[in-house]
Amino acid sequence: MNSLKYCRSLLALPVAALVLLTACKKDFLDQKTLSAVDEGAVFRDSVKTLGVINNLYSNIGFSFNARRVNNTGLDAACDESEPISDPTIFSYIISNGGVNASNADKNTWTTVFTMVRAANIFMKNRDSIPITAATRDYWTAQVRFLRAWYLMMLVKHYGGIPLIGDNIYDDGDKIDVPRSSYEACVSYIVGELDAAAAALPASYPTNNVNQNRVSKGTALAAKARLLLYAASPLFNSGPRADDPDHLLSYATADNERWKNASDAAKAVINLNVYSLYTTSATPMYTFFLQNTPQTEHVLAYWQPVSTSNNFYVENSANPQSRGTTNGYVGAKYFPTQELVDEFDMINGLRITDPASGYPGMGDNMYKNRDPRLTTTVHYNGSIRNMGTLGDQPVNTYTGVVPTGNAAATSASVDGIYSATGTKTGYFRYKMCNNFGVGGGSELYRPWVVMRYAEVLLNAAEATNEYYGPTSEIYDWLKLIRARAGIQAGTNGLYGLKAGMTKDEMRDAIRHERRVELAFEEHRFWDIRRWKIAPQTENAETHGMEITRAANGTFSYRIIPIRKHVFTDAMYFWPIPQSEIVKSPSLVQNPGY
Template sequence: MKSFIKHITLGVAVLVGVSACDVNRLPETNISDATFWRSEADLKSASNYLYTFLPVFNRDDNWSDDAFGLASNNVSDGSRLAPSTDNDNYNIPYNLIRAANNIIEKAPRAEAAGQTAIDRYVAEARFFRAWGYFLLVQKYGSVPLILKTLDDASPELYSAAAPREEIYQQIYQDLDFAASKLPTPTTLGNADYGRISNTAALAFKARVALFEGTRAKFHNYGTPNSHLTLAVAAAKAVIDSKQHDLFANYFNLFQYEGEGRQNRENIIVRQYGVSATERVSTHAYYRSTLENGNLSPTKSLADSYLMTDGLPTSKSPLYKTPVVSLDVFANRDERMGATIMKRGDAYMGTKLIFDVAPLVFNKTGFTFRKYSNVDDWVTQNSTMDRVVLRYAEVLLTYAEAKFELEGQISDADLDISVNLLRNRAKVATLSNAFVATNGLDMREELRRERRVELAQEGFRYWDLIRWKTAETELPKPVLGNYFFRDEFGTSVTVNLTPQNYILVQDVSFRKFDAERDYLWPIPINEISLNSNLKQNPKW
């Protein structure tokens, strides 16, 4: 199922013969490719390189109120400065765009491959070009829009930033082309599992359109309904395709049991090594990030999980003040115990069973559980895939976009979207009558559902940005678990609130400038190289 990963380096030399030193200088590869671009195999091997840009395991949730690391995060607490360079966030997306442009331009040379094959790999390239531009516009807003390979004399090297709406229209055009030319997941089958499908293009379009539609709505600019309409249509197209459904076990989604074509929930994954003996690409996410405390859940995230009756802890008669750490998980949404470690869970090679988070590492007193695996902890060479986009997100996108577009959502639409997720989590279903009877707010419940379903998957920060709630949520103090003295012990000194919760970062160290922090700073060196680039406000 991971067979194409073995060959992912074959086309790299064709695409990366240039330095990635600055963002606008996007010349063609300096490797002669006169003998390349002749067959379908050439197109496929060139396209393989694009997959290396899919996101790896990371600590992006530390930017939000869902997680905290071993030290404060300068995005989360508002203390960062404009960088001189930013390879990860600014240059690398343009490297991807350059590689995609190269394929789009040169694939037609492979006449022997036939038009269908040419269209397919151009479609993959256009998907990844859209991916690269969304990474950029999401962070920086307006950026230069480069749609061809450049040489040293190209005037586009000094392009001004294109309007964000123009960039979004290009993204949609690329994804529409990709959706029309790429195979279905069924056609890809086991042999090509991991390659981009037509439903992947539609699902990503839904993600992009929801982001911009809600951002435009709550930041009061542009035409939000045009984007929300696209989000609803793209998400519904994925639903109607019948190519995907939910995996039965939420925890196993993020284990080896959830890998491969047999899991129809996964739409895009970052594939790692083929096996323990074929370690083409591996990671140590569990040991180096989760168990070591570089990414730990907050009280804010833990509190967002509902009781099984569908009510928050503040309203549910099922909620009891916890006496021991295991009580925190009693009568809760099953996703909580699948996402956050609890007493009795499998832990690590030197301590097989978890009891309580070690505060010297997990500063919040909580430990994330997704992707935890004792054998991977021991080997530090995991080949477990990273889920990048799954069907659950499509269902959440459909429900939220529908609500924000129409100001309401029917029970029928809830039943084909978020209630499927709640059924899996063994939580009471959501309906308009349930919301009204219990004094809830539908928008907040849809947002809560998104938060808990996608926890630890890198969405929360961007949700706060698009909803324009970062200015409210991020300046709050970071709190952790209740301090169960008999379990945590007293060997580590911790700060506590008057209510006996672990105080991880005081409110005095946290800020968010609403006039500045909804956009990221363009690296200073890029502005120096291109005088037509302008810095974002207040940076």
């Protein structure tokens, strides 16, 4: 069955399935076989129709999912983290340069067109829903946003895609829709997002009733992200000799696209409905575990109340000593030394800056660093709760492991070179709870798919590329760095250099994105749209080997982990070969 009509019976399910069905996410919601209900009956019932909309929300975090491919996310397919040594998992295949049209993960293509088909069926039947005109407009705006969001996801992976509009394909239909140009796809999605924004409320009250709903700000922020990508070098550097139909870029380069992206991001800022989450506790730790809507949430999704557990990060990232569930053994991916070295000193200066105060490799190398380091990555000695033993160090070392209780001996299961331990000397901590696996408090935490810090960074990047450094850009970066806990310094610049050139500011913004947005899916796409992947991905990743001697002292050594491979074809994913066979008009991406 062609994926343009995939899950034809999606709207022939009763309301329970419509609300809970989540295609291609086995770790997220259990799917159940339920009896059929006529499509017309669904849309003559407002409750069942609302279930259709709820289902459309259920996959908004599909691309972002930390266990998206073989219990890893896309961070494990770039220089952000390193997956376990298993050449069969897709994140390993990507970074090893081995992806092709036959082995490529096809769930993205299939899931998106499943959701688009469901949205189109809603659009076809919206006039039949027994609700007020105002409610119909409101529901329609949500569906238009969600359809555009899924199409954005597809364009990010493949470039130009088949634009099917409101068409609905059934089993008997011959489907052979060619890909539209990249420019046509961006224009269509921008139009849908603008239409959705015009009909959506500026914000929602922070209560559980509307916590999964999109707003005007959500639609405008998605538009800003799309236009930022469109203005970036990968898409905005003029025609490609291997792309005569302009499926992968604009036909001409245009610097005004940066202005469009800047204006779009500023429109979100100027709504004055979002702000950075602040707390006296460690910000990155608490923000992602809040089980109620926050002012930094731009697009977030909570699992339904019936979900059995929500340990989608912990089960693939936790040190073994801190617990897993459902048969998971050991973490599946590990932060790289390259990521760790990006975190500044607490005075905001890079560790390569002689004025930073960085002591060099040794016992004190993680002290007095940007507080986001400890809330993003756990290194040897990081403190983390260990159940009845309370707060205990995370032990990632090798060498002589002392005797004692489970905390004292945890290096035997967590340490580098142990069967279930870290591969790089580090564990991911961002978005993980502090209490291991099993705490009921984790049930309702959201997937924060877009947040205000990203909006500020999108605005900073686009504004700098068009206007050069401005006081606004400094202000946006200072907000983020102040929230992180970096010291203001005597000049109040939080470690930023005064009077930066455009190139220097570009580097500062890219650095801030890498730190602030780590493990949120951005790095994989950023290095592609900036066209720096040949430098970052044709390189070795590294880790930190710490060896404990019998007397308890440690020695330190940076070690190579694995050489990554990147080719120009890998800027985009190959369209699955099965789809090319079904639809001959689909043109495969160059290099595949």
